[in-house]
Amino acid sequence: MGKIIEYDAASMMESFRSGNEQSMAHFFKLHAKSLGYFVRKMIPDDQEAEDIVANCFVKLWQRREDFQTEENIKAFLYISCRNACLDHLRHLKIKTTAQDNYLQHLEVNEDSILYQIIKSEILGILNQEIEQLPENYRQVFKLIYFEQKKTDEIAVELDLSVQTVRNYKSRSVELLKTAMLKKGISSAVMLALLLFAEQH
Amino acid sequence: MLEEQFHLSRLIAAHLKGDLDSRGQIEFDQWMAASEANRIFVDGLSESTQVAEDLKAYNSLNEQLVWNKAIHRFQDQTKTGKIRAKNISIFYSAVAAAIALIIVGAGLYFYKRTENKQNVAVVFVNDIEAGTNKATLILPNGQILNLSAAKAGVVIQSGSLKYNDGTPVAAVEKANPGLLTTSTPRGGRYQVLLSDGTRVWLNAATTLKFPASFTGLNVRRVEVSGEAYFEVAKSYKTAIVNGKKSSLRIPFVVKTSQQETEVLGTHFNINAYADEAIQKTTLLEGAVRVSDGEGNKVLKPGEQAALSQGVFRIQQIDTVAVVAWKNGDFIFKNEPFENVLRQVSRWYDVEIINSQDHKDLHFSGRVSRSRNISTVLKALSVTGKVKFKIEGRRIIVIE
Numbered sequence: 001m002g003k004i005i006e007y008d009a010a011s012m013m014e015s016f017r018s019g020n021e022q023s024m025a026h027f028f029k030l031h032a033k034s035l036g037y038f039v040r041k042m043i044p045d046d047q048e049a050e051d052i053v054a055n056c057f058v059k060l061w062q063r064r065e066d067f068q069t070e071e072n073i074k075a076f077l078y079i080s081c082r083n084a085c086l087d088h089l090r091h092l093k094i095k096t097t098a099q100d101n102y103l104q105h106l107e108v109n110e111d112s113i114l115y116q117i118i119k120s121e122i123l124g125i126l127n128q129e130i131e132q133l134p135e136n137y138r139q140v141f142k143l144i145y146f147e148q149k150k151t152d153e154i155a156v157e158l159d160l161s162v163q164t165v166r167n168y169k170s171r172s173v174e175l176l177k178t179a180m181l182k183k184g185i186s187s188a189v190m191l192a193l194l195l196f197a198e199q200h
Numbered sequence: 201m202l203e204e205q206f207h208l209s210r211l212i213a214a215h216l217k218g219d220l221d222s223r224g225q226i227e228f229d230q231w232m233a234a235s236e237a238n239r240i241f242v243d244g245l246s247e248s249t250q251v252a253e254d255l256k257a258y259n260s261l262n263e264q265l266v267w268n269k270a271i272h273r274f275q276d277q278t279k280t281g282k283i284r285a286k287n288i289s290i291f292y293s294a295v296a297a298a299i300a301l302i303i304v305g306a307g308l309y310f311y312k313r314t315e316n317k318q319n320v321a322v323v324f325v326n327d328i329e330a331g332t333n334k335a336t337l338i339l340p341n342g343q344i345l346n347l348s349a350a351k352a353g354v355v356i357q358s359g360s361l362k363y364n365d366g367t368p369v370a371a372v373e374k375a376n377p378g379l380l381t382t383s384t385p386r387g388g389r390y391q392v393l394l395s396d397g398t399r400v401w402l403n404a405a406t407t408l409k410f411p412a413s414f415t416g417l418n419v420r421r422v423e424v425s426g427e428a429y430f431e432v433a434k435s436y437k438t439a440i441v442n443g444k445k446s447s448l449r450i451p452f453v454v455k456t457s458q459q460e461t462e463v464l465g466t467h468f469n470i471n472a473y474a475d476e477a478i479q480k481t482t483l484l485e486g487a488v489r490v491s492d493g494e495g496n497k498v499l500k501p502g503e504q505a506a507l508s509q510g511v512f513r514i515q516q517i518d519t520v521a522v523v524a525w526k527n528g529d530f531i532f533k534n535e536p537f538e539n540v541l542r543q544v545s546r547w548y549d550v551e552i553i554n555s556q557d558h559k560d561l562h563f564s565g566r567v568s569r570s571r572n573i574s575t576v577l578k579a580l581s582v583t584g585k586v587k588f589k590i591e592g593r594r595i596i597v598i599e
Contacts, residue, residue, distance in 0.1 A: 018451055036261035037254075044584025050262070054269035075202040094579045095567030096572060115241050116207055121209030122245065123258040126216065130255075144527045 009070060017065050027073055028057055033127070035081050038120040042085040052088065056080040078117050207373050212242060295576030328573040328590065331404055331547045334388030337361070337369070340378025345369060353391030356380065356412055364393065383407045383475030396420060398452065401526045404546040405473065420452040427471045428524045431453065432463050459492040459507050475542065478508040482522045530567050530576065537561040537586070550572045554597040561585055
């Protein structure tokens with residue numbers, strides 16, 4: 001789990017176009033979180049945001065025969081979501097004045113949407129790093145970093161001993177460091193992530 | 201489409217991870233130098249607590265839920281025969297996928313988490329209905345009549361009281377000098393047709409005092425507290441001016457606790473609730489003069505006079521929004537949250553408890569007044585800025 005197996009892009013596209021559900025699931029898993037992040041920056045309501053993302057995948061499915069490359073698919077998804085968001089905002093019965101202004105700003109100024117797309121993609125790439133940790137370490141790391149849970153809470157949640165959790169914690173930090181050292185780099189961001197994890 | 205954005209995201213991510221090769225570095229530096237906005241964007245991503253927050257937000261999507269929604273809609277498509285979708289596999293199935301495909305499953309941990317999350321739809325139990333036609337009429341002799349909820353308005357004539365469809369309102373003594381009072385409660389609204397043909401719409405929690413007959417008067421005077429929309433009929437009297445017979449207009453004056461509005465024949469809205477700090481007079485057609493005993497201002501159509509602390513402020517205003525209540529809608533234009541709450545509370549006759557600090561929150565939009573309160577509350581909460589709970593006849597702002 002959490003592993004990535006190399007796959008052949010051409011056969012993936014072929015399966016997808018011919019309606020293979022597993023390949024659909026693949027693209028969903030690949031893009032859903034980024035799209036979700038992107039949409040929720042524009043749409044305050046979580047349920048509405050979820051609907052928009054779900055609908056875009058349905059539209060993708062309907063048109064699956066039209067796509068040549070994975071990047072085509074990704075672009076379609078973002079554009080579809082963007083349009084659905086703008087539509088939704090336009091049709092809101094009541095908006096706060098801030099939202100009204102925001103919508104007008106978005107309609108006039110495309111750049112901020114483009115930056116949001118870039119950011120959503122970047123978060124996906126960064127998140128991949130974390131996903132590549134072995135499962136237990138990843139779980140613990142996520143709980144500390146994202147949920148900011150304490151060691152004893154984690155122990156209860158994962159049904160492990162407190163000592164085990166502490167071990168996983170320090171091991172995951174080490175693994176990340178090693179991975180980065182292997183690449184011969186020290187990124188300010190990644191180090192900060194590690195520091196944070198170490199301190200908690 | 202978007203190739204540039206996808207390329208940039210890989211480039212910038214590589215920079216953040218410290219992974220750029222020399223070519224990438226040059227490209228990155230060029231991009232950063234190209235605009236201030238680019239630099240600001242990357243700086244925003246380099247702050248690690250911000251990254252942590254963003255990653256947390258990124259990971260908080262309930263993928264299982266969204267997938268389920270998508271699946272249901274695939275299957276709906278199937279029913280119309282459009283798409284074949286047999287046995288779409290459960291997203292986090294334990295069954296290994298075909299070898300040629302990526303296997304990206306979730307750990308047990310993740311699956312457990314999604315089971316615990318409950319998607320609670322916003323449902324209001326004990327919904328509250330919209331306001332209805334409700335009013336009382338108090339006669340000069342003190343007699344109180346409850347006006348029928350089945351009728352929308354009452355017609356005043358010196359000798360009789362009838363509903364707007366002609367049926368009489370209970371037997372009333374003739375020639376009743378003195379003022380009558382029509383009052384709508386909270387959650388009520390009514391129309392009154394005065395004996396000179398002037399039509400008045402009363403919003404909730406409003407009182408209108410007026411004489412049964414204007415005959416022989418040089419001024420037609422009424423009093424309002426609350427909110428009312430007037431379509432004043434023109435009224436004339438013959439007089440000898442400079443030896444000649446002429447027709448003079450008889451002014452119509454509306455008095456509120458703080459001001460008087462003098463009207464010659466026109467359509468306007470007065471908003472003068474005791475619990476609102478500002479009294480507003482909005483002119484749609486014709487001409488009015490507003491005065492508070494010290495200063496006065498003449499309004500032109502499309503203008504609103506707002507009286508606050510002894511000063512009249514005039515501005516051009518969207519009259520449609522101002523009289524929306526009469527036409528069955530709430531229309532908010534950059535309306536402060538507290539004002540929105542007061543309007544809702546009067547129309548639905550509910551108490552609203554607001555302990556949240558939403559001083560800077562303003563709303564714009566339109567929502568019907570004829571639906572239950574949940575419709576309005578939902579429209580407000582969909583903005584993500586406020587949440588409500590209904591408890592009997594109380595609405596509590598919980599966020």
